[in-house]
Amino acid sequence: MDTKEYIESGVIEAYVLGMATAEESAELETLRKQYPEVSQAVLEFEEHLERVAMSNPEAAPAAVKRNLDQLLAGEFKSNENGKVVTMPATSYTKPLWKYVAAASVVLLVGSSILNFYLYDQYQSSDKKYSNLLAQQTTMQARIDVMNTKLNGMDESMRIISDPTMKLVSMPSAKTGENFLATVFWDTKTKDVYLLNNSLPQAPKGKQYQLWALVNGQPVDAGTMDLCAGVCHMKNIPNAQAFAITLEKQGGSATPDLSQLYVLGKI
Amino acid sequence: MPALQTKYSESELVMLLKQRQQSAFNYLYDNYSGALFTVILNVVSDRELASDVLQEVFVKIWRQIETYDETKGRLFTWMMNISRNASIDTLRSKDFKNSQQNRELNESVYESAGTTELKTDQIGLRKVVRELKEDYKVLVELSYFEGYTQDEISKMLSIPLGTVKTRLRTALTQLRQHIKISGY
Numbered sequence: 001m002d003t004k005e006y007i008e009s010g011v012i013e014a015y016v017l018g019m020a021t022a023e024e025s026a027e028l029e030t031l032r033k034q035y036p037e038v039s040q041a042v043l044e045f046e047e048h049l050e051r052v053a054m055s056n057p058e059a060a061p062a063a064v065k066r067n068l069d070q071l072l073a074g075e076f077k078s079n080e081n082g083k084v085v086t087m088p089a090t091s092y093t094k095p096l097w098k099y100v101a102a103a104s105v106v107l108l109v110g111s112s113i114l115n116f117y118l119y120d121q122y123q124s125s126d127k128k129y130s131n132l133l134a135q136q137t138t139m140q141a142r143i144d145v146m147n148t149k150l151n152g153m154d155e156s157m158r159i160i161s162d163p164t165m166k167l168v169s170m171p172s173a174k175t176g177e178n179f180l181a182t183v184f185w186d187t188k189t190k191d192v193y194l195l196n197n198s199l200p201q202a203p204k205g206k207q208y209q210l211w212a213l214v215n216g217q218p219v220d221a222g223t224m225d226l227c228a229g230v231c232h233m234k235n236i237p238n239a240q241a242f243a244i245t246l247e248k249q250g251g252s253a254t255p256d257l258s259q260l261y262v263l264g265k266i
Numbered sequence: 267m268p269a270l271q272t273k274y275s276e277s278e279l280v281m282l283l284k285q286r287q288q289s290a291f292n293y294l295y296d297n298y299s300g301a302l303f304t305v306i307l308n309v310v311s312d313r314e315l316a317s318d319v320l321q322e323v324f325v326k327i328w329r330q331i332e333t334y335d336e337t338k339g340r341l342f343t344w345m346m347n348i349s350r351n352a353s354i355d356t357l358r359s360k361d362f363k364n365s366q367q368n369r370e371l372n373e374s375v376y377e378s379a380g381t382t383e384l385k386t387d388q389i390g391l392r393k394v395v396r397e398l399k400e401d402y403k404v405l406v407e408l409s410y411f412e413g414y415t416q417d418e419i420s421k422m423l424s425i426p427l428g429t430v431k432t433r434l435r436t437a438l439t440q441l442r443q444h445i446k447i448s449g450y
Contacts, residue, residue, distance in 0.1 A: 010435030013442055016339065017410060018347040029338065042339070045442055050301070050342040051450040052391050057300030058307055061317045065295055068324050075328070076288035 006031070007041045016045050156229030159184050159193050168242050170264030181262050183210070183242045184230065192221055192233040192242075199261060202246060209247040211255050212239035223251040241265045276341050283331045291328060298342070299324070302349045304390040309353035309411050311386040319356050323349045354413035394444050402437035409434060 014020040015028050032039040159165060168183040180197035194210055202208055210221040210233050221242070222233035246259040274282065274293060282290035303320050310316045326348050334344050356362055387396055395406050408414045408422070416434065420427040 008439060010438040013438035014435070016343055017438070018350060019409060019438075046340045046343045048442070048445045048450050049346065049391065050340065052394060052445055053301035053304050053342075053346065055450065056389065057304045058389060060295075060299035060303040060320055061313075064299070064317050064321045064324070067321055068295070071321075071325065072291070072328060075286060076291065077286040 001031075001035070003031075003035050003037050007038060012038070012041050012045055016042060016049065152227060152229045156195070159230050160195075162186070164188050165193075166266070168264045168266050170242055170244065170262035173243070173260045173263040177261075179262050181244055181264075183264065185236070185239075185266075190235050190237045192236050193230045194222075194224060194233050195230050196224065199244070205249050206246050207249050207251065208244050208261070209251045209255070211243045211245065212236040213241040213243065214239050218243070218255050220251065220253070223247070239266065277336065280331065280334060280336065280341060283328070294327070295324065298345060301342070301390075302345060305346050305349045306353045307386045308390050308392040309350060309413075310356055315356060315362070316353075319349070319352050323352050326352065350410075357413065394448060395441060397444055397448075398437060398440055401433065402440055405430065405434045405437050406441065 011020060011024055011028060015025055020028065028038070028042070032042055162184075164187050166185040166187050168185060170181045170183065172179045179199050181199055182195040182197055184193040184195065185191075186193075192210070192212070196208075199208060208224040210224065211218040212221045213219075214236075219236065219239070220234070221236055222231075224231055224233075224244075241264060243255070243263040244261045245255045245257065246261060247256060274290070279290055279294065283294065299320065302323060303316065306316045306319045306323070307313070310319055323345070327345055330348075334341065338344075386392065392411060395403055395411075398406065404423070405419065408419050409416065414422070416427060416430045419425075420430045423430075425433075
């Protein structure tokens with residue numbers, strides 16, 4: 001007989017799960033006596049099912065055990081209910097220290113097991129705590145970043161909405177390009193703030209530089225670094241126009257006019 | 267924490283149960299009540315009702331241990347089948363159907379609002395069955411967990427009886443493989 005085919009037919013699972021017909025069960029019970037591999041397959045599936053039910057079982061409600069103890073009380077044959085046997089007198093002569101020694105061994109074993117258990121608990125708690133700590137640090141870092149951004153935005157809002165600011169819009173210098181940047185010039189303090197509306201990302205090693213045109217002469221007003229919202233540039237007491245050129249990283253002393261991006265007259 | 271307790275082999279336990287030893291019954295309960303409760307919850311999702319079934323199952327095990335034949339299967343298999351049969355009988359009982367009707371009338375609103383009731387298809391064997399292909403899953407659900415006969419299933423799903431039979435067999439072999447793969 002081809003036991004492999006039989007084993008893989010699903011009849012064993014049906015039998016173990018109580019879903020096989022009477023004939024199928026009778027046949028299987030005969031076959032498992034003849035073929036050890038059939039018997040083995042049955043046993044294996046039984047063990048698997050037991051492990052499935054045993055892994056993470058739901059705790060049975062305590063009331064069930066109490067009810068059962070009451071319900072079956074008359075049916076138990078426990079040692080307590082058994083015949084009373086008088087202890088031979090010799091048993092009382094055993095020295096007390098033997099009992100104490102036995103008790104302390106039991107206590108020692110119990111305490112060792114408890115230690116292992118507690119150590120295990122401690123380790124897992126410690127790990128959880130470290131994880132939480134790491135999480136907290138990450139969160140704090142994120143909050144710091146957000147705070148910095150938020151402060152930048154607040155500052156920008158204040159500058160943009162300040163009525164003493166003079167607004168200088170700088171459109172593209174070349175026709176056909178559609179760049180825009182805006183200068184906010186504090187008429188009291190003469191501080192200059194720059195908002196990048198739509199300048200393209202500066203290529204690597206290059207940087208945008210703001211120039212103030214004072215009586216036809218370009219005056220360095222600072223390079224545009226990464227800033228949240230509006231960048232604070234240099235103090236310019238007097239100017240007739242502002243312009244932005246693309247310069248090498250760190251800025252130049254004189255503007256490269258072939259790289260003029262935007263220009264705005266006051 | 268590991269209990270400081272004697273561990274009985276299955277045959278020792280059966281022998282002591284047959285001798286009506288209370289300690290053996292306590293051992294049986296401590297070791298198997300959780301697993302059998304899981305088996306029952308897979309069928310009867312109402313916890314209170316499932317607790318009643320669990321109690322009934324332990325009474326049956328205790329009183330019918332003489333009929334347990336170890337040449338036909340392991341003790342757990344026997345107990346698991348008692349649990350499943352008792353659970354399905356409960357599902358089929360008149361009391362249960364009435365209680366379900368009342369429930370639908372009284373509690374349907376709360377249920378749809380999302381109660382904390384345990385998801386009984388996410389524990390035990392049903393958790394593994396959920397991973398089967400839809401065609402197979404339906405058949406195992408109806409036949410094993412709800413106790414419908416193949417004939418009834420054939421009518422319910424309008425599938426020929428022969429197809430139900432062969433498909434259910436394939437479903438069971440798939441189930442075995444899933445259990446193995448899941449590392450049980």
